[in-house]
Amino acid sequence: MSRSTLWWAFFVIVLALLVLRPLVQLQERALADGARGLREAFSLPTIGRVLATTAALGIGATAVAVLLGVVLAVSATMLPRGARWMAALPIVPLVVPPVAAIIGWLFLLAPNVGYLNTALRSLPGLGGLTTGPLDIYSPTWIIVITGVTLSPFVFLFVHSSLRDMGGEYADAAATCGAGRLRTLRTVTVPLLRPSITYSAGIVVLLALGQFNAPLLLGRAQGVDVLTTEMYKVTRDAPVDFGLGAGLGTPLILAGVLVVVLQRIVVGDSARFVVARGRAERGSARTSPWAAVVVAVYTVVVVVLPMAALVYMSLSPYWSGSIDLAALTTGAWRDTLGDRLVVNSIGLSVRTAAIAAVVAVPVGLTAAWALSGFGRIGPRLRGAVDVLSMAPVAVPAALLGFGFLFAYAGPPVVLYGSSTILVVVYVTLMVPHATRMQLAPLLAIGRSSYEASRACGAGMVRTVARVLVPQLRGPIAATTALVFVLMTHEFSATLMVRSVRTRVLGTALAEAYEFGLYPKVAVVALVMVVVTMAGVLIALALGGKESIRR
Structure with a gap:
């Protein structure tokens, strides 16, 4: 067995x-x-009701996300x-961390003292009316x-595909007399099937494993999903890992089903490759209403929740006025x-950076x-492909619960x-x-790599001196995205939390449990600041290319 094969096997x-x-x-x-855990979970x-609510959340949230994401992508x-x-x-x-956005919406739409409800x-x-008219707890x-x-x-995937597609097909349809809606229905959306299907698959997995909104908003009306039921298991001592595992089994099966359905719906992706005659040119058809759509979305989704957080952080208490x-x-x-909060900030930044x-x-x-x-056999390459994508099909809350079980006892004890x-x-x-990092690596091609090897440079030197400098921008953009997602992580963090592992998400959850709403707003805004600082540092190190990405 060659040294390369041994390395890839490792x-x-x-x-x-x-x-x-x-x-x-x-x-x-x-x-x-x-199968005691499964029997207890399903008894x-x-x-x-929990299974029905989980399914409704997954399907309903996916429908909202796909519709909104596609509309925004087309408008852009x-x-x-x-x-x-x-x-x-x-x-x-x-x-903006999702948990911070949810808390902002809570301050706006709480039925009794929500600022927006009070104004309505x-x-x-x-x-x-003495309550409502909107109820965020429903x-x-x-x-x-x-x-x-x-x-x-959804917007990221669909907008990227629209840019790659160009405007030739839409312009041709318009030349043939098709209106905008007909062009969208018969030309644009069919060509976008792979990106819509893939993004919808990602979103439905995230929605089925959703934890933030059900935990923070659902408790008021007893709205429970599988992930919140698993979280309740971690709050009891000793933790019933069999019951928690049984509750998580439907989520694993759903992940496998979604991946299979993605492949069936898309089929041969080569059918959706378009031939472009003009590079990097969008459709000549523009509309001022597109700017209105994007502006309204930004105000509603970003400005209003952030404004509510800022106001609450400066208020002595939550009165609704x-x-x-x-x-x-x-x-x-x-x-x-x-x-404790200061220590949680330090731990959040330190663990995310490491x-x-x-x-x-x-x-x-x-x-x-x-x-x-790399010199890697097809079997090992297939294993890398499957293993590198497997976490996408597993909700973060379930993965966190799995780590709590796997590392809470011998032989490797990491809990705490x-x-x-x-x-x-x-x-x-x-x-x-x-x-x-895969797409930029493919875009570089093998020429510089092979030239370096032909000149006598070893693998490590070639990677360090030739490929990594060319990938500086993509590496920085990847680092920024990874840092954002890690500082946003809430569900897995709560699953493995302990007295010595209090991060910002943990501090926010504890303040929320005690009803310290001004403190909740402050911690949420600190999460936003930490995220933005990490992104700016990563992008600054990567240069202009990473910012364009």
Whole structure:
């Protein structure tokens, strides 16, 4: 066996330990003692309602996200010349942690003291209401909020495909007399089937494993899903890992089903390749309404929740009314003077930075294997492909629960240390780090690599001196995305939390449980600031190319 084969076999083993070990051990626990965990999970009195709510959240949120993401992507390609800078606005919500956005919407739409509800009740015809008219705690609004927070993922995939597609086909359809709606229905959407299907698959997996909105909003009306039921299991001592594993089994099966359906729906992706006659030119058909759509989306999804967070962070308490004379910085002083909060900021930044330093090279190595550059056999390449993408099909909450079980006891005990956070983050980020670096690696081609090797440079020197400098921008962009997603992570963090692993998400959850709403707003805004700072540093190191990405 060659040295190269041994190296790639070792890499596959490492990936398998990261991804499969917690899940395999968890399923073994669910099936132990005659599948006791599964039997207990499906004998719970509320399991039928929980499964139905989980399915409704997954399907409903996906429908909202796909519809909104496609509309935004199409609108971004139809912006007038002077407003084309607005095409970047739909991805701004990615910089805002979902948990912070949800808390912002809570302050706006709480039925009794939500700022927006209070304003709506002052309108003619609604003056007799003492609550509402909107209720963010209802299942419908939980679905809508979840779908809105996931829509940027759909936008990224669809907008990228629209840019690659160009405007030739839409222009040809217009020349033949087709209106905008008919062109969209008969030309654009069919060509976008792969990107819509792939993004919808990602979104439905994220929605089925959704934890933030059901935990923060659903408890008021008893809206529970599988992930929140698993979280309840972790709150009891001793933790019933068999029951938690049984509750997570439907999510694993759903992940496998979604991946299979994606392949069936897309089929041969070569059918959707378009021939372009003009490079990098969008459709000549523009509309001022496209700018209106993007602007309204940005105001509603970003500006309003952030404004609510800022106002609440300066308020002494949550009353539902706007009183500028009562604003104070007391909550900021108290929160930033809290040693536990300050320590959580440091731990969040430290663990996210360490995980990024690990995850990005791991992803680059996996991308190297999949690109065909490395001397790796087809079986090992297939194993790298499957293992590097497996975490996408597993909800973060379930993966966090698996790590809690796998590393809470011998032979490897990580629970209670910051190391378990790093391991969880790296595992969750491997798919993103791999795919974001694979396309640029393929675009470079083999010429510079082969020239370096022909001149006598070894593999390590070739990678360090030739390929990495060419990948500086993509590596920085990947690091920025990985850092964003890790600082946003809430569900897996809560699953493995302990007294010594309090990060910003943990601090926010604890303040929320005690009803310290000004403190909640401050912590949420600190999460936004930390995320933006990390992104700016990563992009600055990567230069202009990474910013364009």
